[in-house]
Amino acid sequence: MGKRSVDDVLQEGIHGKKQIKASERKRFLGTFRERVVIALTKGQLMQDEALFQLEQAMKNHPDTKLLLNGNVSPRFMNSEQDLASKYNIPYTVVSNREAETDIGAVLTYDHAVNIEDIFVPELHDNQEQSKENHTNPIVKAIKKLFKPR
Template identity: 40%
Template sequence: MTPKSVDDYIQEGIYGAKEIHREERGVFLSTFRERVELALTIGQVIAPNIYPQVENVLKVQAQAGLEMLLNGTIAYPHLSKYIKLAEQYKAPFTIVQNEEKETSIGLLLAHKTAVDRDEIFIRDEMFQREMEH
């Protein structure tokens, strides 16, 4: 690793610290795709019922450092059922406000380190409708 030059310090002062995979973090509610255990789209979060897959993952893995990330563009009444679920299983949660990057992801269950799941989405009818656009 090379030492920082004066120009590097000036650039950081003007633009802030360099971010790794900024686009990916924008889409995945401030985390990396490789850390995601399960993801719901905005439409799936807004649906009236809780997805049982979310509860099943929380039951099994909440104590393993799993965190729930929620899209802050979704109205609180839709998020509250998942917040209560996270509290029930003592899983930390964060409501992510990201005005810079638009994303169709409404909820993520993410680890602190990489798990590299092949499939993170619940591919139901709601998912298909949202992803066609």
């Protein structure tokens, strides 16, 4: 490797070391996309279906680690932390105030695995309706009582 120029040294001093795929690392809480097993958005941290998907991924990939977005309120990450403890998966809360990301949690390896579909599908209104239609009739009746008019 050749000598570094004075300009390179100054730029590194001002801006820090150059990072490979910096925008990708910001989005996926410090890791690369090709290392991710499953990614949950901030909104999915509170959805049962997304937690079920995360648990299945933890069962199938025990040698991973869980990265949690430190910009999300800790009360919304309790379930994810409990799952990680249950399956002996280490977890880290990643706080980077300068990086904006829609990702709330990432289950990742230390090496590339190149899994095609890493995102849990968003639960849409019609899926919520069909899910609600399959609930217990007693629960439906109670919900109807407390529904605003």
